Amino acid sequence: MARGKEATKEVEWRIKVEDDTLKSKVVGCMWAVTAGLALKLCKFVKKAWELGVNDPRKFIHCLKVGIALSAVSLFYYWKPLYDGVGGNAMWAVMTVVVVFEYTAGATIYKTVNRMCGTSLAGFLGIGVHWVASRAGEQFEPIIVGVSLFLLASAATFSRFIPTIKARFDYGAMIFILTFCLVSISGYRVDELLVMAQYRMFTIIIGSILCIIVSLVIRPIWAGFELFVLVTGNLDKLANSLQCCVAQYFDGSETPDEDSDKQLLGYKCVLSSKATEESMANLARWEPSHGRFNFRHPWRQYVKIGASMRSCASCLDALIGCINSDNKASDEMKKNMKSISMKVGADCASVIREVANTMRKMRKSSKLDIRVTEMNSAAEELRSLLSCYPNTVNTPSHNAKCSTQTETAPSDIPLAAKVEISLMQIVQVVTVASLLIEIVARVEGIVEAVEELSDLANFQPEMCVKSKQHSPDSKISPDQQNDEETDRTLQMV
Amino acid sequence: MARGKEATKEVEWRIKVEDDTLKSKVVGCMWAVTAGLALKLCKFVKKAWELGVNDPRKFIHCLKVGIALSAVSLFYYWKPLYDGVGGNAMWAVMTVVVVFEYTAGATIYKTVNRMCGTSLAGFLGIGVHWVASRAGEQFEPIIVGVSLFLLASAATFSRFIPTIKARFDYGAMIFILTFCLVSISGYRVDELLVMAQYRMFTIIIGSILCIIVSLVIRPIWAGFELFVLVTGNLDKLANSLQCCVAQYFDGSETPDEDSDKQLLGYKCVLSSKATEESMANLARWEPSHGRFNFRHPWRQYVKIGASMRSCASCLDALIGCINSDNKASDEMKKNMKSISMKVGADCASVIREVANTMRKMRKSSKLDIRVTEMNSAAEELRSLLSCYPNTVNTPSHNAKCSTQTETAPSDIPLAAKVEISLMQIVQVVTVASLLIEIVARVEGIVEAVEELSDLANFQPEMCVKSKQHSPDSKISPDQQNDEETDRTLQMV
Numbered sequence: 008m009a010r011g012k013e014a015t016k017e018v019e020w021r022i023k024v025e026d027d028t029l030k031s032k033v034v035g036c037m038w039a040v041t042a043g044l045a046l047k048l049c050k051f052v053k054k055a056w057e058l059g060v061n062d063p064r065k066f067i068h069c070l071k072v073g074i075a076l077s078a079v080s081l082f083y084y085w086k087p088l089y090d091g092v093g094g095n096a097m098w099a100v101m102t103v104v105v106v107f108e109y110t111a112g113a114t115i116y117k118t119v120n121r122m123c124g125t126s127l128a129g130f131l132g133i134g135v136h137w138v139a140s141r142a143g144e145q146f147e148p149i150i151v152g153v154s155l156f157l158l159a160s161a162a163t164f165s166r167f168i169p170t171i172k173a174r175f176d177y178g179a180m181i182f183i184l185t186f187c188l189v190s191i192s193g194y195r196v197d198e199l200l201v202m203a204q205y206r207m208f209t210i211i212i213g214s215i216l217c218i219i220v221s222l223v224i225r226p227i228w229a230g231f232e233l234f235v236l237v238t239g240n241l242d243k244l245a246n247s248l249q250c251c252v253a254q255y256f257d258g259s260e261t262p263d264e265d266s267d268k269q270l271l272g273y274k275c276v277l278s279s280k281a282t283e284e285s286m287a288n289l290a291r292w293e294p295s296h297g298r299f300n301f302r303h304p305w306r307q308y309v310k311i312g313a314s315m316r317s318c319a320s321c322l323d324a325l326i327g328c329i330n331s332d333n334k335a336s337d338e339m340k341k342n343m344k345s346i347s348m349k350v351g352a353d354c355a356s357v358i359r360e361v362a363n364t365m366r367k368m369r370k371s372s373k374l375d376i377r378v379t380e381m382n383s384a385a386e387e388l389r390s391l392l393s394c395y396p397n398t399v400n401t402p403s404h405n406a407k408c409s410t411q412t413e414t415a416p417s418d419i420p421l422a423a424k425v426e427i428s429l430m431q432i433v434q435v436v437t438v439a440s441l442l443i444e445i446v447a448r449v450e451g452i453v454e455a456v457e458e459l460s461d462l463a464n465f466q467p468e469m470c471v472k473s474k475q476h477s478p479d480s481k482i483s484p485d486q487q488n489d490e491e492t493d494r495t496l497q498m499v
Numbered sequence: 500m501a502r503g504k505e506a507t508k509e510v511e512w513r514i515k516v517e518d519d520t521l522k523s524k525v526v527g528c529m530w531a532v533t534a535g536l537a538l539k540l541c542k543f544v545k546k547a548w549e550l551g552v553n554d555p556r557k558f559i560h561c562l563k564v565g566i567a568l569s570a571v572s573l574f575y576y577w578k579p580l581y582d583g584v585g586g587n588a589m590w591a592v593m594t595v596v597v598v599f600e601y602t603a604g605a606t607i608y609k610t611v612n613r614m615c616g617t618s619l620a621g622f623l624g625i626g627v628h629w630v631a632s633r634a635g636e637q638f639e640p641i642i643v644g645v646s647l648f649l650l651a652s653a654a655t656f657s658r659f660i661p662t663i664k665a666r667f668d669y670g671a672m673i674f675i676l677t678f679c680l681v682s683i684s685g686y687r688v689d690e691l692l693v694m695a696q697y698r699m700f701t702i703i704i705g706s707i708l709c710i711i712v713s714l715v716i717r718p719i720w721a722g723f724e725l726f727v728l729v730t731g732n733l734d735k736l737a738n739s740l741q742c743c744v745a746q747y748f749d750g751s752e753t754p755d756e757d758s759d760k761q762l763l764g765y766k767c768v769l770s771s772k773a774t775e776e777s778m779a780n781l782a783r784w785e786p787s788h789g790r791f792n793f794r795h796p797w798r799q800y801v802k803i804g805a806s807m808r809s810c811a812s813c814l815d816a817l818i819g820c821i822n823s824d825n826k827a828s829d830e831m832k833k834n835m836k837s838i839s840m841k842v843g844a845d846c847a848s849v850i851r852e853v854a855n856t857m858r859k860m861r862k863s864s865k866l867d868i869r870v871t872e873m874n875s876a877a878e879e880l881r882s883l884l885s886c887y888p889n890t891v892n893t894p895s896h897n898a899k900c901s902t903q904t905e906t907a908p909s910d911i912p913l914a915a916k917v918e919i920s921l922m923q924i925v926q927v928v929t930v931a932s933l934l935i936e937i938v939a940r941v942e943g944i945v946e947a948v949e950e951l952s953d954l955a956n957f958q959p960e961m962c963v964k965s966k967q968h969s970p971d972s973k974i975s976p977d978q979q980n981d982e983e984t985d986r987t988l989q990m991v
Binding site: 447 | 550557561565572588593648652672683684686817819932
C-alpha cells in the first residue's frame with residue numbers, strides 16, 4: 008500500500024511537473040506572440056508618425072476633424088440646441104463626418120453636393136409622397152416603389168456620365184439616399200414635412216461648420232496643391248533632364264545617391280496624372296485664395312501636366328538607351344559632348360523659366376530668349392550631326408557647317424582621322440536625336456504655359472518690376488511655402 | 500374733349516400694341532430659351548443613351564440598384580418587417596444606397612468595411628458611454644468629448660497611411676461616424692444597447708442584400724475587368740508597335756483612319772495606371788470567380804501594367820521621332836526595312852503571345868521561341884547597324900557580318916555605292932536603336948507575365964492540350980466575354 012501511495016504521488020508529481028512545463032511553455036509562447044505583435048505595432052506607429060512629421064498638415068487636418076466633431080457634438084450636449092433641431096442632431100454629426108475632407112475644394116464640393124442633392128430629392132420625395140397618399144392606401148406603395156425604382160436607376164446612371172461624375176457624383180448619391188428616405192419614410196412617419204425641414208436644417212448647420220473649420224484653420228487648397236505639384240514636377244523634369252545628359256557625357260564620375268535621386272525625378276511626372284485630374288476637379292469649387300481667382304483656369308494645369316508627361320516619356324526612352332549595353336565610342340561622345348550638354352542645359356533652363364513664370368504669375372521676358380537659345384542649340388546639334396560624317400568622307404564639306412559652335416570644329420578634325428563604325432556612334436546619334444525630340448516637346452510645355460498665362464491674364468514682368476521693391480503680400484505665401492512644397496511632393 | 504378722348508384712345512391703343520409686341524417678344528424669347536434648353540437636354544440624353552448602349556452593363560447596374568432599393572424598401576411597407584427591426588429600417592436603406600457599387604469587389608469591400616467599422620466603433624462607443632455614465636453627470640460630456648476628439652483624430656490620421664487607405668479607408672470613416680453617433684447619442688437616448696443592436700442588425704441586412712444582388716444578377720468582377728483591361732492593353736500595344744514600324748517603312752501609303760486608331764492605341768496603356776491600381780485593390784476582396792481563385796495575384800497585373808507603360812513610353816518617343824521634320828533617306832530606309840519590320844512584328848507577336856498566355860492561363864510553349872526570335876532579330880538589326888558604314892569605308896569588313904539576314908546583303912552593296920551623310924541616317928538609326936530598346940522592354944513585360952504564371956500556378960500548355968477536346972466550362976466565360984471585352988476597352 009505504502010509503495011502504491013508512493014507511486015501515485017510520483018505520478019502526481021510528474022503530472023504536476025509536466026503541467027507546469029506546459030503552462031510555462033504556453034505562457035512563454037503567448038509572451039512571444041504579444042511581444043511580436045507589440046513590436047510590429049511599434050514599427051507601424053513609428054512609420055505612421057514619420058508620415059505625419061514629414062507633412063505636419065496631416066496632423067493639422069486630424070485636429071481640424073476633431074475640432075469640427077467636438078463642435079457639432081454640442082448639439083447633443085447643450086439642451087437648447089438639441090431641442091432646437093428637434094432631436095435631429097444626428098444628421099449634423101453625420102454631415103461633418105462624411106463631408107469633411109483634406110482639401111478645402113473637396114469639402115466645398117461635398118457640402119454643395121450634399122445640400123443640393125438633399126434639397127432637390129427632398130422636394131421630389133415630398134411631392135411623390137403627396138401624390139401617392141392621395142391615390143389610396145392600396146396604390147401608395149406601388150406609386151412610391153415605381154418612382155423610387157425609376158429615379159434611383161436614372162440617378163445611378165447619371166453617375167456614369169463623365170461631366171456629371173466629375174462634378175456631381177456625390178450629389179447624385181445623396182439624391183438617391185434622400186429621395187429613398189423621404190419617399191419611403193412618408194409611409195411610416197406622420198410629420199414628414201417637419202422631419203424633412205429639421206434634417207435639411209441640421210445638414211446645413213453641419214455643412215457650414217465644416218466649411219468654416221476647413222477654410223479658417225490653416226486651409227489646404229486643392230488649387231494650391233495642384234499648382235505646387237505641377238511647378239515642382241517641372242523642376243524635377245528639368246533636373247532629371249540635365250542630370251541625365253550630364254551623367255552620360257561626363258560618364259567618368261560615379262553617380263552618387265543624390266544625383267540618382269535627381270535623375271529619377273521624372274518618374275513623379277509620369278505617375279501624377281490621376282492626382283492632377285482630381286485636384287483640378289476639386290480646385291474649381293474653391294473661392295479666390297492667395298493669388299488665385301475663383302475662376303482660375305485649373306484645367307490648363309492638367310494640359311501642362313500632359314505635355315510634361317509627353318516630355319518625360321521621351322526622357323524615359325533616352326535614359327533607357329543610355330543604360331543599354333551598346334556603348335558609344337569615347338571619341339564620338341567627346342565631339343558631341345559640349346553641344347549636347349548645352350541642349351540639355353538649355354532645355355532645363357527653359358523648363359525652369361516656365362516654372363518661374365507660373366510661380367511669379369507673370370509673363371517672363373526671358374522665356375522667349377531661352378526658347379530661342381534652346382532651339383538654336385538644337386539646330387547646332389542637328390547641323391553637327393549632318394556635318395559629321397561628311398568631314399570623314401569629304402573634308403571639303405566643312406564649309407557647310409556654318410552654325411557650328413566654337414568648340415566643335417577643333418574636335419572634328421580629330422574625329423575625322425579615326426575610322427568610325429556606325430555601331431560606335433549609334434548610341435550618341437540616338438541620344439542626340441532624342442534630345443532634339445525632347446526640345447520639340449519642351450516647346451509643347453512652353454505653349455501650354457503660354458496658354459495658361461493668356462487664360463489667367465498674367466501681367467508682363469516689366470510692368471510689375473517696379474512694384475517688387477514694396478513688400479508684396481501676394482508673393483510671400485509662395486516663398487513661405489517652399490518647404491511645404493517639398494513635403495507635398497514627397498507625399499505624391 | 501372729343502379730340503382729347505381720341506388722343507387718349509390712341510395712346511391706349513399704342514400702349515396696347517406696344518404691350519402686345521412686348522408680350523409676344525417675351526413669349527418668343529421664352530420659347531427660344533425653352534427650345535434651346537430642350538435641344539441641349541435632348542443632345543445630353545442622346546449622349547448618355549449612347550454611353551449605355553455601348554456598354555449595356557451600365558444599364559444592368561442601374562436596374563440592379565433599383566431592385567436592391569425596392570427590395571430593401573419592403574422593410575417599410577411590410578408591417579411585420581418594419582416592426583421586426585424596431586423602426587430602424589432607415590439604416591438598411593442607407594446601407595444599400597451607400598454600399599452598392601459597380602463592381603462586386605467594390606461592393607464587398609464597402610460592406611465588409613461598413614460592418615467591421617460599425618461593430619468595432621459600436622463596442623468602443625458603448626464602452627466609452629458606460630465609463631462616462633459612471634463618472635457623474637458633470638464629467639460625462641468631458642470624457643465622451645475627449646475620447647471622441649482623440650479617436651476621431653486618430654482614425655482620420657489612419658486614413659493617410661497607404662496600407663490602410665488601400666483596404667480600410669471606408670471602414671475608418673464608418674468607424675468615426677458610428678463612434679460619434681453611439682457615444683454622443685448615449686447622452687440623449689435611453690436604450691442605447693437596443694438601438695445599437697437594431698442598427699447593427701439592419702446594416703447587416705442591407706449589406707447582405709447588396710452582396711446577393713451584386714453577385715447573383717450578372718456580377719461585374721473588378722478582377723475580370725482588370726484582366727480584360729491588361730490583356731486588351733497588351734493587344735493595343737502590339738498593334739500600335741507593329742503599325743508604327745510598318746507605317747514608317749512603308750511610308751508611301753497614306754494612313755487611313757483605322758490604322759491611325761490602331762497607331763494611337765498605346766495611349767490607353769499610358770493612361771490606365773490609376774484604373775489598374777484601383778481595380779487591383781478591389782479585386783482582392785472578390786471570391787473565386789470564373790477561372791480566378793480567391794487569392795489570385797492581382798498585384799502582379801499592376802506590375803505588368805507598369806512594364807507595359809515603360810514600353811509604351813519608348814514607343815511614344817519612337818513615334819515622336821518618326822513624326823519629326825528630319826526625314827531619312829529612302830535608300831537607308833530600304834536597307835533597314837525588312838529587318839526593322841521583322842523586329843517590330845516579332846515584338847508584336849511576343850506581346851500577343853504574352854496576352855494569349857494570360858488569356859489561356861497556361862504557360863505558353865511558343866513564348867520562349869518567340870522571345871528568342873525577337874532577340875535574334877534585334878541582334879540582326881544591331882549587326883546590320885554595325886556593318887553598315889564599314890561596308891562604305893572598308894568593304895573587306897563584310898566578313899564580320901555573319902548574323903545578317905538573307906535579304907540584307909543584297910541591299911548593302913547598293914548602299915555602299917552612295918555617299919551618305921549622317922543626317923540622312925539619323926532618323927533610321929534612332930528608330931533602330933529605339934526598336935532595340937523596345938525589345939529590351941518587351942522582355943520586361945515577358946518577365947512580369949512569367950512571374951504571374953508562377954504566382955498563379957499556370958499549367959504548361961502541353962498538359963492541358965489533351966483536355967481541350969472536352970467542353971471545358973472554365974474556358975468558355977472568356978470566349979463568351981470577347982464582345983464584352985471590347986466594350987470595356989471602349990469604356991476605359
